[in-house]
Structures are given as structure tokens and as C-alpha cells.
Amino acid sequence: MKMSDMITYTIVFLKLSDHRYLHDHITRVSIDEDKTYLLINSIQDDNLREEEEVKRVTAGLLVDAALTTHQYVPLHNENEQREKEKQLVVLAGDWYSSLYYSELSKLGDVGLVRVFSRSIQKTNNAKIRLHERGWKDLEELEELITTMEATLIQNVGIYFNQRSIADFAGHFLTYRRLLDLIEHAGQDKEPFGSARLSPLFAIEPTDRDREDYIQEMISNLEVVAANVKDRLLASYQDNEAALSTQLKKRFMELVNK
Template sequence: MVHILLTELKQIKKEIEEEIQHSYLEKYVKNPVIDEDKLFLLTSIIDNTSFANSTKRQYIITTMLVQIALDTHDLVVSKKEEEPVLTTKTRQLTVLAGDYYSGLYYHLLSRMDDIPMISALASAIKEINEYKMNLYHRNTGSFQEYLDDLMQIESLLIQRVAEFLQRPSIKDVAGEWLLTRKLIQEKNCFQNKGNSPVFEHLFKRIRPSSTYKQMMVMIESLIESKISKLEVTISNLPIHFHMFKSYVQSVMYENLTTNSKVAEEG
């Protein structure tokens, strides 16, 4: 069964790549990253509905196009901080690419004539953008408030789809899992590149003068607490999410194994 799902994910990912292909944009803008964690979670939710396979596939692809559009617009904000010499043309084309991917999902949904799904996605986009405004432009607020906003940005789109499909049991897990995954990714970025926009904001809210070692201890402690909470929440998921549960457990184990190796080397 896991093999079947992985094969399906590979095929869906290929279809998404075909949808977003644009020769001119590819000259100036990096190909968007398809978030495989969100794709796996989304497919696990939608596969367990009674819709026709063609409808399931369209729901997965259109939702992922929304996610890609949101992620692409984020690149303009992050690159402005990291690469001040980024050309105006590239920045403008990155914005255009995000708009292009947004337009694709509206086009696909219009072909399905699915007004309720369009409404659910549009509402999620509006809410996510409001959380992003809080995250990017609010210099005050607690450490926990920042984490809460980050979790909403990472998970709200899939949570709204789960609500639309009447699969509420996955909502809390989706939030905790996608936040934990984001923290693990940012930790790896911080270790490998020495910077992480997410952790820079987090540390401003706790200990701005922390050393690298102290920061890593805080990061690991935060991730471990999230993983402990996840172990409890995923155990309560319905049986039809068993493949998603296995996937989450494998990633958690991989993170713990990596931490053990780093500790031994340190």
C-alpha cells in the first residue's frame, strides 16, 4: 500500500510540474519547490473520500498550485532580506510567477465548475496572507505567538481542505506536523548555511544575545517537544491514515537519529 501511494505521489508531482512549466519564467526564476510533506498529507486526506479519482486528482493538483503560488510570493520577501542586489526584473518576475501559478488553479477549478472548493481555497488564501502580514511586519509579540502564526501559515490551506472534505480529525495533526517539519527544515538550513529567517525572528523574542550552541540547544529542545506531542496526536488518527502515520514516524525517527549522530560527533 505504501508503494502504491508513493507511486501515485510521483505521478501527481509530475503532473504538477507539467502544469507550472513556463519557458520564459524558467530563464529568470528558479523552478518552484513542490512541498512533498504537504503533498503526502493532502493525498492521504483526499484519497480517503468517495469522490471520483479524476476529481481527487484535480483537488490535489489545484491545492498544491495554491501552495506553490503562496510559496513563490514568499521568495520575494525572503530574497529581499538575503539578496539585496537581486535584480528588479527577477523580483518582478518572481511576483509574476506567483500570480501565474494562482491563475492556473483558478483555471483548473473553473473547468470543474466547483464553486464551493474555489470558495474554500480563496478563504484560506485570505487568512494565510493575514497571518503573513502579522509574521513579517510585527516586531512585538511573544515567542508562542510567532510559532502560532507560523503554524497557521504552514497548515491552514490543508486544514481548510480537510474541513471542506469533512475530515476534521486530521486538522490538529496537520498543524503540529507541518510546523514541526518547518522547524526541522529551518534547523538544517541554520546548521548548513548559518542563517534562517524563521529562527532569527524566534531568537529576537527570547534571547537575542544567545551563542550558536545555546541556539541549537533551544532549537532541538523545541523540536523534541513538538515530536513528543505529535507521537500522541497521530496515535489517535483513524485507521485510514495509517500510511501517513508511518510517514510521520519515519521522519521523526530520522530526525532523532541525526541528532544522535551530531551529539556523538560533537
């Protein structure tokens, strides 16, 4: 894929998702380049014209935008302005959801609509479990983070029979999120309620010291990250031939952080 393709996807996404009132009041969701490359690699079908692939990738980006936007709903409303912001963020997420469905309905791709719907449900279920700290051990914590981060890409890859991309995406996106959580959990002055650290740090614990909880979570995340990195390295070796130049470059940047 040429770099100009990323510009094309950005333009198409911004044009489709433009809503002046919403974007005058809340921050517009930006395209996740890693997920864009993964979606492009996943949606490869000799029976699809390039235009049809572009529309499906764009629909996937809209689904991801909806999931990301809902994550940024303010958790603590202190005044009327914050309440308005919360309502608009929820509305923006619903707006992105309606756009992806509209795009796919034009194509008549019922199968992909179902893939997206199942992915949204599974992703949100994982977020709820993480929000309520509903994991019994570190293995389950890792599984929930992977589900939250990679379910959409994995399911799309499987749907288009690109299982190498689905396997790589799970480890890559999980490791990427773990590194971000570890870095910012230790740096943010107010990690609890932070959208970036949500849902793991959604609510401040009431049954223990907050600093102890933060340090314990960071230690746990570091253990999980070390395990995921090993699997990511193995997945890269197994699936390198299926990865685009851009994904190989991003892999090297990530593992060398």
C-alpha cells in the same frame, strides 16, 4: 495510495505549471511530497470520481506553489538583475494562483475556491506577523508558524470532513518547519534575508546584536519544537487509522531525526 500516484501528480503538476520563459530565469518550485500525501488523504469523497480528486489535489498543490514562490521574493535588491528576478518570482507566484483558480472553475467547485482563498489570506497574514515579529509569547509564535505551514491542508481536510488529517497535518507540518528553521538558522552564514528562513529571519535586527538574536530565536524554537513534538506524538496515536502508509512512514522519519 501507490507510489505511482506520486509520479502521476508530479507529471500533472509540471504539465499544468510549465512556463518556459519563467522557468528559464527562476528556479521551478518542486512538489512538496509531504503536502501531496496530506492533500490526497484530505480529499477523499465517495461522490467524486478519481479524476475529480486528482484535479482538486493538483489545484491544492498549485496554491501551495504560489505561497511558496512568493516566499522566495528577494528581500534586498542590489542591482538590475536582482530586481528582474524579484519581478519574475512575483509573476510566477501569480501564475500559480491563476492556474489553481482556472482548474477549479472548470469543475465548478465554488466551495473549494473559497476554502483556498481563505487559506491564502490567513497564511499571508501569519507571514506578515512573523515578518514583523508580532508575537507576544512562544505560544503565539507556535500558532503563527502552524498557521503559515498548515492552514491550507487543515482547511481542505475540514472541508472534506477529514478532521483526523487536519489535526495531524497541523502538528506534523509545524514540527517539520521548526526542525528546518533550527538546523539552518545555526548553520547559514547569512540567515537574514534567506528565503529558507523567511519570514522569521527576514530582516536583521537593528536594536540588538545579530548573534544574540539568532541564538535566542534558536532557543525559543527548540522549546516550541519540544512542545509540538509531544502533541504530534499524541495526534499520531489518535489518528493513526486515518493515515496512509506513506504518511506513517514520513511521521516515523520525522520524529526520529
